[in-house]
């Protein structure tokens with residue numbers, strides 16, 4: 031389970047990085063993004079201690095895990111929309127925001143890696159209703 | 171019913187007697203008017219309204235009356251087309267085209283996995299097509315990527331109903347419109363989008379004085395002109411208006427406390443969310459005078475019968491689902507639901523988009539089943555005789571998310587059925603670029619603008635050339651009999667889908683073909699079994715019964731053999747965890763709640779009042795783009811004009827796009843009526859004539875979205891931003907920023923010039939030359955001075971369509 035802990039700790043660090051960078055941006059898309067990001071961060075904080083008990087993560091951590099994944103889908107969507115907005119409004123913040131896309135992509139690939147680990151260990155049926163399909167290995 | 175008489179509208183063009191009239195339903199808008207199709211020599215030659223149909227009693231609107239011309243259009247596609255190595259579309263046989271699609275599908279699935287094939291369908295097909303798409307998509311392709319242009323149409327209806335009542339299905343019906351005392355048309359330009367229903371409302375109003383009509387719209391539309399109270403709010407402020415009204419109603423004590431206590435949850439959190447919206451704050455945010463807000467709160471707070479309808483003005487806004495939930499909240503706190511003359515009636519745009527939602531061609535699983543509830547998927551697996559593990563779980567992906575997945579290289583095949591996304595989707599430059607990167611199948615009767623990105627085109631049958639059913643905006647299932655065979659070489663959507671399933675060799679878990687039916691009626695019989703026991707139970711329907719009774723509103727069961735005029739008469743909502751169609755979403759962020767979060771809410775059959783936090787439009791006017799842009803429809807055309815432009819009558823009346831500009835803005839820019847202007851946004855630009863008047867408020871530009879030909883520069887969706895509502899993922903067509911630029915020649919005056927000679931030279935009126943240059947008639951000409959000459963002017967005055975004024 032150490033692998034999962036490493037992954038989710040990295041996600042938490044990414045969430046902090048994004049939150050700090052977006053800061054107090056007042057566009058509605060940025061606000062939506064931040065609201066979801068803060069929820070994700072909070073759920074990661076709930077999830078991390080539970081990862082110590084490997085056997086029960088899909089029961090004790092199921093809800094937090096599911097929210098973390100679903101939040102990531104939303105963050106990705108709102109963030110990309112916000113990037114388009116920054117571009118169209120020629121906002122000087124654009125280059126910095128574009129750099130954050132790499133962080134988001136890293137988060138996504140780590141979540142995909144975690145999905146794969148969880149599926150390997152607990153089987154597809156155990157994760158089907160917890161992890162959104164787009165994070166699962168493609169054979170499904 | 172409100173109609174006191176019948177009036178059979180008819181439009182037939184032939185010589186001598188026709189051969190037969192065939193039972194059908196109008197295939198244009200969601201009102202669902204009954205009609206008969208005139209056939210002569212196996213050709214459709216006209217239409218007449220069905221006098222016995224309760225929805226229209228024989229009446230038809232202009233689009234309905236003229237829809238049949240498209241069937242006989244000489245530019246129908248009569249053979250599949252396949253793009254060859256040099257990039258040209260060339261005729262192919264059905265076998266070649268279908269084999270290619272099957273090969274590409276298999277390749278894509280092998281390379282990119284299940285969620286790499288997208289089907290993007292329509293709201294203008296038949297229920298049986300949608301059910302088949304749902305079954306093929308989920309049990310055959312195992313994909314999440316099932317969406318439709320209903321995303322631009324009724325997606326918000328679905329999500330607001332799921333949020334508040336646990337399941338889709340609009341609570342009130344047209345019967346309630348006939349019985350209500352107050353009718354609030356919220357972002358709903360009924361006079362232009364549902365002409366027959368509007369006529370029905372006005373006929374009753376003229377006769378009885380009821381209903382008191384409140385119209386909420388930033389434009390002075392033909393609907394708003396008939397209102398008792400027009401709330402002309404600023405764009406993007408539906409939620410500030412509704413939050414303000416709810417707060418006023420609560421403060422005035424006009425709530426039904428017993429109803430709230432017994433039949434709802436969430437009142438305190440809802441109330442807290444509107445607390446900041448004082449009348450003054452609401453007035454300031456919306457631009458509506460306080461006195462009008464008070465009048466609205468008085469009317470809404472006093473009445474014991476209220477119906478509220480919504481359409482694109484509400485749905486295509488940044489706060490779409492929250493505004494619709496606000497409306498549900500209003501009805502719930504006043505206890506105005508489930509009884510005659512009461513309830514929200516969230517509409518649909520297209521004639522069968524509701525059917526697509528109901529049977530699972532888009533969104534959730536068939537018959538209002540929750541894609542996150544394992545029990546519902548187990549049930550579907552049993553009904554379809556497949557393994558539950560192959561059915562994808564979780565929320566669907568809307569078209570804008572699908573485009574993002576295409577851009578990320580995750581989708582390999584995009585199958586477009588009966589819709590024209592390169593005209594209808596926002597920010598179409600982006601859409602075109604994305605679709606150019608995947609294999610695209612276009613299934614359509616005509617070579618639409620979307621053909622530009624097609625790799626294969628399949629010629630599909632039109633209305634009247636196939637059999638099936640549709641669901642309108644008030645849950646009525648209507649029947650359409652086949653009047654004529656499709657032209658040689660053309661196939662129905664249903665037959666194409668069945669052929670695809672056969673060629674893909676989709677099978678159930680016992681090795682039998684996944685699609686076991688071979689006709690629309692047999693498909694409907696299977697669907698009935700799937701719907702049994704669910705909110706949209708249609709087990710009591712047969713095709714013959716639909717024809718005999720002129721449509722039936724679901725649920726139609728043994729207990730309710732003639733259907734159900736309104737939902738929730740027993741005040742039991744579909745919110746039990748294992749009954750609900752959704753575990754709902756966070757009302758602000760759109761994040762789907764987990765099963766346990768939902769269980770903690772304990773709605774248990776009670777309706778849910780949600781907090782309605784306001785999120786303004788992401789794009790608003792700026793110094794560079796100082797105007798609001800909003801898009802919409804004209805009474806004379808439907809969507810991207812694939813059918814209506816082929817009616818000589820409709821096309822002659824409204825051949826071109828234009829931009830409505832407020833007279834004060836036009837004055838400030840010294841624009842002439844009909845002058846060609848350039849409207850641009852950060853996405854692109856169009857050049858259209860200016861239609862100057864007071865239909866739009868100051869600072870707002872309206873452009874109809876029907877005109878998207880690649881030949882002109884008139885496509886409104888070159889301009890629109892592709893942001894979406896967080897819950898329903900409906901694009902926010904109603905709120906982008908834009909600017910207006912004049913397109914003018916310049917003329918340097920010489921000593922010989924007079925203003926009159928310059929005007930004559932450019933063939934414009936002297937008055938116009940003066941006005942365009944802000945000159946007085948006695949202006950002394952000075953050599954070297956430069957004048958601006960408008961490049962062209964067009965007559966943009968459209969005739970009004972208001973037959974009810976003659977009638978009533």
Ligand code: SF4
Pocket residue numbers: 196197198199200201202203226229230231232233234235363364365366367
């Ligand atoms: S109101 Fe709608 S359904 Fe009725 S005739 Fe007109 S377009 Fe057709």
